[in-house]
Amino acid sequence: MERLKSLIPDDLKRMIGESTPENLTISSSLILDFLRSSPQFQQVIRELTDPELALCRKNKEAALDSKQKGNECFTQGQYAKALTFYSQALRHAPASSSEMDASLVATLYVNRASAMHNLGLLKECVRDCNRAIAIFPTYVKAWYRRGKANASLKNYEHAKHDLEVAASLEENLFRKNQIKGELGIVLKESDKSNVTAMANNGGKNENVDSSGKHIMFIESDFYFYFSRSDNIGFVAAQLQSLSLQCVSTPDKGRGLTFGNDIPPASLVHHEQPLAAILLKAYRETRCHFCFEGVPTDLLFCPSCTIPVYCSNCCLEQAVGEESSSKADNHSPKKNVYVDLEKSMDRFSSNARSIGVNMPNNHIPEHHHECGGLHWSAVLPPDIVLAARIIAISVEKWKAFGRNSSPLDYLDFVHHYAQNSIITKLESHVYAVVLLHCLHHFYNSDFPFSAASVAQLVLVISQVKVNSMAVVHMRSLCGDEALGKFTNASTSKNYITQSTEQVRVAQAIYTKGSLFNHSCQPNSHAYFISRTLFVHSIELVPAWSPLELSYGPQVGQLDLQDRQKLLEEQYSFQCQCFSCSTVSLSDLVINAFRCIQPHCLGVVLEAAYDKLLEDKSLQVSNGLCNFKISLHLPSHEKEVYSVARMLLRERGAKSHFAVGRCLSCGSYRNLKDLSAASKSYAAKIQRLKDSLDSDEVPDSFVPDMLNSLVQLRSVRHPYSKIVAEAEDNVAEAFVRIGEFKLAEEHCIASIKILEKLYPANHVVMGHELMKLASVQLCSDDYSGASSSVEQVESILSLHYGCHLDRMFPHLKLLKREAERSAS
Structure with a gap:
């Protein structure tokens, strides 16, 4: 523009x-x-x-071209490439009411199913066959391919049904006999399976658990399990949020509160967005409705080539049931099998709406963008x-x-x-x-x-x-990290289990937008798919405001950077408690160290302008000037040792200058310090990056340790820059197998972060999870168990009953630590 x-x-x-x-x-x-x-x-x-x-309209010629390329790859045994081409063909294939176009779409689904069958993606193969049958119930190849996939999955009853239908529809005698031959093999395998089941069940022939402990709902796009003890009503009760009230205050305007005390770890709110959009960077890898990663058998919008979806349910939610079901109108007769799956899809939607998985019946959000x-x-x-x-x-x-x-x-x-x-x-x-x-x-x-x-x-x-940034948790090394970890006990090929928040979407939440901001919030927001959940992370007294962080928090950025970001992005000047008081974190996060060896005083670049007569600080953030008080709680002993001069009535002004230690007044040349700090941090990063090449220096370990010592000589011991450097060194040592050294530096990084962040901050949970995996590598099993215990305590406070959903690898860490310790 x-x-x-x-x-x-x-x-x-x-x-x-x-x-x-x-x-x-x-x-x-x-x-x-x-x-x-x-x-x-x-x-x-x-x-x-x-x-x-x-530019985004359907194109039959492009679909046929991709189909031809897929066929060539399939013939050559290049099934992964064939699958990609078939998906591209489906993306461009018209979804009109003509029988020719419907035949093309059904053929593409079966072709893709065949490629996935050869790649061992059996459940995905079944789903694509379901889609082909929904379009043309008399399509023999779809019934046949689904029967073969169900046989491989040992779903013999389904396989028998599918092959019987395929044989009845096949007009070619040779092919009909071939299908009957495979049906006979399935019947034999089914008999063997029943004999084995009877032996295991004391002679009782049962296809399901006799106690009825588990129910399986077969859906059109996935299998969904519930335990009777975890029935929908129970889960709904666990996810019942509070009836928050909207109130207005003179300084912050509208906000949310509750009439009773809210204990820590309480679910205070959950909500579906009014509207949401996936960010462009994830358009090819994540579902445009639920924002989860798309499976191999992804689906496309029937009217344009832009969005992709992970399931029929998400497709229908995004573009409307009528649009996503157009293909079904080609069917000359109803298919009971598909009808059952569709009804289960509806059940799935209701279950997800209370947090079991995901969905919400609302006005389709993509329909006005369709048509190419x-x-x-x-x-x-x-x-x-x-x-x-x-x-x-x-x-x-x-x-x-x-x-x-x-x-x-x-x-x-x-x-x-x-x-x-x-x-x-x-x-x-x-x-x-x-x-x-x-x-x-x-x-x-x-x-x-x-x-x-x-x-x-x-x-x-x-x-x-x-609008809120919808963030999802991601392992540093992606999904394969879990696979590496599960084999680590024998190969010692442990990885550092690091998680990070990834901004995948942007959304508007009608009630969620009413939560006010604090740089040290009392509530924590997170997302499952597109659903917003808010947990209290401390005791919130009755009628006290519930506050989230809009991004910058104490420990992540210093006061000036927080103020600047909030002003630029949200057009307000934060006046929360943390922005109106001096905190240890704000003093040391970017500070240099005093030149005196035993002095813990900080040397600031330009954090505060001057100390006023009323013992308040004049602060400038580049946009405006304001005052903050010098309220320092007596229990924060660290503040006294780091910046004693701020509390003295005399002499403070003489030391309150750029380049001067706030404690003893010693002077340091900030220009030289800043250049040296950048140089040492860059060298640590270069050494770490050298592990990705064949040019790892022989002196790697001493060079890394020496650079860290030099960085510590210029930056304050509690500086976040030192913490990040310690973390980089720990990761580098993990990669070269120096697990004991890695553990030492990981612990050193965490000790610094404990000075910067409030107690039980979610960042500490992430760092301790990383430490636990390093401790397992170094055979420190008691340390790993202790770290995992701390992780569970911290993250349970923030994620409650969704802890396992958000951090599935935490179970692996815990199980490995307990197994190794025993």
Whole structure:
């Protein structure tokens, strides 16, 4: 959109920069008239809305080309490549009502199923055959391939049924006899299986557990298990969140609270998003609805080539049941097997909605983006998210009354007046673009006017302030890390079990947006698929505000960086307790050490400007100046040893200067210190990176340790930069098999982080989990058991009953530590 912004004349830019919510219609009217008269703008809109120019439409020729390439690879035994080509063909294959197109789609599903069968992906093979049969119930190859896959899975009853149907549909006598021959083999294997089952069950022929302990629901896209002791009602009770109340305060506006004390580790809220969008970096690897990783047998939107889905359930939720079921309309008769699977799919949706897995019956969020129009692919995620919110509002307006504007259904705060000129200009341009795109889809249901542009500008501002980053947990080495770990007991090929939060999507949560921010929050937010969960992490007294962190926290960034980030991203100046008091973390996180060997005083670069007469600090974050008090709790003994001068009535001003130790007043040259710090940290990183090449120096260990000593000579002992360096050294030593050294440096890193973060912070749980895996490598089994115990204590506080779901490898660590210790 840069070319459009460059067209705007300076006087109009100035007017937009000075606009407020009250006079927004004026600037919106002017930019709408200006852009509509621009040939460049008209070309942009044609590219975004003209079906003839659509880049993401279905293409039968492309589908046939990919199919041919897949067939060639399959013939050569290159099944993985064939699978990829068949998936590409399915992505481009038209899902029209013509019998020819339906036949192509069904054939592609069976071809992909055949490739997956040869790769040992049997359950995926069955699912693709299900889809082919749903389109053409008389497709012999689909029944035959599913029967073969079920036989390999030892699902002999299903295999028998499928092969019998295939034989009855086959018209070629030779092929019919061949299928009957394979059916005979299945019957023999089934008899053997029944004999074995009877022997194991004391002569009773049972296909299921006689106690009925487990129920299996066969769904169209996956197998779903429940234990009777974990029935849906029980799980729902465990996931019942509190009835929070919205209150307003003078300093923070609207927020959430509860009328009773909330104990630690309580689930206070869970919610499905009003609208959400997967970030572009994950469009090929994650489901566009639930955001989980897509399986090998991924599904595609029936009307365009942009999104991919992990299951029929997610596809239906995103584009609507009618759209995703178009293929079923080709069937001349109903298929009982598929009907059963579809009913189980509905059950799955209900189960997931209470947190067992995932879903929510709401207005489809992708339907207005379909048809091959690629505006949802080229516009920024927050703009597409704004459009999805508007589409939902329009659908509600159409359903519940047309007496007001569709956008009146939105009730989110915005900080438009505080936005920069650049941000306001971008909002105006994108609002006019969205107006044309949405009007193209909704016609008269979305009025084409300056007032609509003004409302769209505010919606874009609302998204900026209220959207949340949907983060998922990921092992540092991905899924294969678990496989390496399970074999580690014999090969000593342990890996450092490190987890990180990965931002995969952006979403708006109607009630979740009401949680206020604190840099040291009393609640913790996390996500399962797209569902937001919030747990209390400390005792929250009745009517006290429940607060989350919007990103920056004490221990992660210092005060100035936190203030700057919040101001830039959310347009407010944080006044939480942690931002109005001096904390040890803020003093030392980026500090240099005193030149005196036994002095723990800090040498600051530019953290605080000056000490005022009332014992408060004048602070500048580059955007504004403000004061913070010197409230230092007496139990924080570390503060006294690190910065005693801050508490003295005399002499403080003389030492309160850049480059001076706050404790003894010694001076250090910050320019030289900063350059040396960067040099030593870079050398540690280079040495670690050398492990990925064949150029590992013979002096690797002494060079690594010497660089760390040099870094410690310039940075404060509690600096986060030193903690990160210790962590890098520990990881490097793990990779070369020096597990004892790795353990020592991992512990050193954790001891520093304990000074920076509040007790029981989630970061400490992640670091201790890493330490536990290193301790197992070094045969420190008692240490590993102790670390795992601490991890469970910390992470249970943050994730409650979802601990195992969020950190499945924690069970492996615990089991390995207990087994090794015994």
